[in-house]
Amino acid sequence: MLKPFFALPALVVLAFPPQQPVPATPAPATGNMANPVKPTAESQAKAKKMYGYDCAMCHGPTGDGKGDIAMKPAPKDLTDPSSLKDMSDADLFAIIKTGKGQMPGDGDRLKDDDLWNMVIYVRSLAKK
Ligand code: HEC
Incomplete structure (x- = not known):
């Protein structure tokens, strides 16, 4: 007679399975999450190198937006401090x-730490 009562918790578990284990990546970047990474000379040298490979052709070697590939809308001038102030x-x-855009x-190429x-x-x- 008591069976239905015991079956109920099992049903609840089936309907609302416990949360999937979260992959071991840093928390997703949301809202105003602060940058979790502290820059080091080494990590910034790596970022500079990756920027040269992956970004400079569009953003320009200095970040002024004058890369080899011209686009519309053009990337902002990253050397202008006001460009990213609202981001x-x-x-x-x-x-x-x-x-x-x-x-x-x-x-795909950079790990989250590298992205930060x-x-x-x-x-x-x-x-x-
Ligand atoms: C194929 C060209 C291209 C490449 C490669 C590229 N960007 Fe961009 N990027 C753009 C364009 C165009 C925009 C503006 C997009 C828009 O507003 O629609 C943009 C926007 C941005 C912005 C936001 C500021 C803005 O101008 O709106 C940042 C920051 C940025 N890019 C950083 C990077 C970094 C760092 C890399 C390399 C990892 C990179 N981009 C690679 C073309 C590129």
Whole structure:
């Protein structure tokens, strides 16, 4: 007679399975999440190198937007400190990871840590 009562928890578990284990990647970049990475000379040297390979052809070696490939809308002038002032680190992370408009994302090539370092590097292109 009590069986239905015992079956109920099992049904609940079936209907709402426990959360899938979260893959061991850093938390997804959302909202105003702060950059979890602390730049080092080494990580920034790597970011600079990757920028030269993956970004400079469109954004220009200095980030001024005058790369070899011209596009519409053109990328912003990253050497101008006002260009990125309204974008959070998480915004930049998302753009670099998944792309924006005609820009392809680099998420396949760069690990999340590298992407966060790229955010720091991109901000460092602004003239002080
Ligand atoms: C194929 C050309 C291309 C490549 C490669 C590229 N970008 Fe972009 N990027 C663009 C364009 C075009 C935009 C503007 C997109 C828009 O507003 O529609 C943009 C936007 C951005 C922005 C946001 C600021 C803005 O101009 O709107 C950042 C930051 C950025 N790119 C960083 C990078 C980094 C870092 C890399 C290399 C990992 C990279 N991009 C590679 C073309 C490119």
